[in-house]
Amino acid sequence: MSLTRRSLLIAGTVAGCLPAAGQALAADAWPSKPIKLVVPYPPGGSSDIIARSISQPLSAALGQSVIVENKPGANGNLGADFVAKAAPDGYTLLLCDVGALAISPSVYTKLSFDPSKDLRGVTMLAYSPHLLVVHPSVKAGNLKELVALSKTSDLNFAVTATGSAPHLAGVALQRAVDARWTYVPYKGGVQAIQDTVGGQTQVLMNGMLATLPHVQSGKLKVLGVSKATRMPLIGDVPTIAEQGVPGFESGTWQGVKAPRGTPDAVVQRLNQALVTAIRSPDIRSRLAGQGAEVVTMTPAEEEQFFNKERARWAQVVRAADIRLD
Incomplete structure (x- = not known):
């Protein structure tokens, strides 16, 4: 084998190892x-x-x-x-x-x-599952009663933003139970919660992590949880699936x-x-x-x-x- 050919083979082998070596060096140097x-x-x-x-x-x-x-x-x-x-x-x-x-x-x-x-x-x-909550003044204690109320009263449904996960969960629920409400979009979950607590909107679906403190304080009333099984923290609250919407989870x-x-x-x-x-x-x-x-x-x-x-x-x-x- 000629020296030139051997040099080329060695160079090729080294070059082939460079990407892996570069990855290792990047990990070693990161974060700086x-x-x-x-x-x-x-x-x-x-x-x-x-x-x-x-x-x-x-x-x-x-x-x-x-x-x-x-x-x-x-x-x-x-x-x-x-x-x-x-x-x-x-x-x-x-x-x-x-x-x-x-x-x-x-x-x-x-x-x-x-x-x-x-x-x-x-x-x-x-x-964190979504909680279906309402303002305490809403005269509904479960999903069935909320659906019935939505057909006789004007209900505003607060959503964190148009096209957000809570919005689409609300749409999926509405279609499944034939409820009627008007969606009111906000620029985030905090504002949506605040207006529901204040009574400007009556219904909300939002992540449990941010919503549960307002349920525990009595500022919001929870009607259902969007999980396959009940949550231990609120074990007495039925899932939405239990209330006539099989398989509902968000x-x-x-x-x-x-x-x-x-x-x-x-x-x-x-x-x-x-x-x-x-x-x-x-x-x-x-x-x-x-x-x-x-x-x-x-x-x-x-x-x-x-x-x-x-x-x-x-x-x-x-x-x-x-x-x-």
Whole structure:
């Protein structure tokens, strides 16, 4: 074998190893500066609660500050777009309702990014079912009574945003039980809750994590939970499925996504650190006490979940003819 040929073979072998070596070096060097955890909703909602719960243990696990930054707007799409267009280096992450993000491509005709192509899954963190609640003045003690009332009274149904997961859950429920109400869109769950507590709107479906404190204080009355089984915290409250809507299940799925192109090694390390943080006994116990259960996934599992949710809710969007520019 000639020296020249041997040199070429060695060079080719080294070049073939460079991508893997580069991934390893990227993981070893990362993180070398603070990490931004973008929540695309206003403060006080389910995603914000989760983000602020894990920021300190995540910072301890990674050895860098983790900064929670709220970028609300357009049902979470402004913050998601910001992350989708950020450098794919692991320093800008999105913590959002993954189910709501999966809905956006079906609802918005002019979405400025493609969640499937521009973002990649890191992990799921927690699940919180929707609670069907009403203002205490509403004379209904269960779903059947609420449906009957909706046909004789004007009921306003507060939604966190047009095309949001709670909105579509409300639409699916309305179609299943033939209820009648008017949807009133807000710019986030906190405002929707506040107006229902104040009586400006009468009905609401929203994540249990953010809604349960208002039920416990007596400011809202809960009629049902959108989970396959009853929740221990409110074990006397029947599921919506038990009340004549078999198989009805919805909720908020908080998870983390990174810009597409973020190195696999960085994503894997992020996954491990996030899973460790959310599974810590203190956080798990705290969330359980608020109605959320820890649900973690591998990056591949999170992507599969996202795709299934996208297909599931696309059918509801088409049936209800919900489209926004």
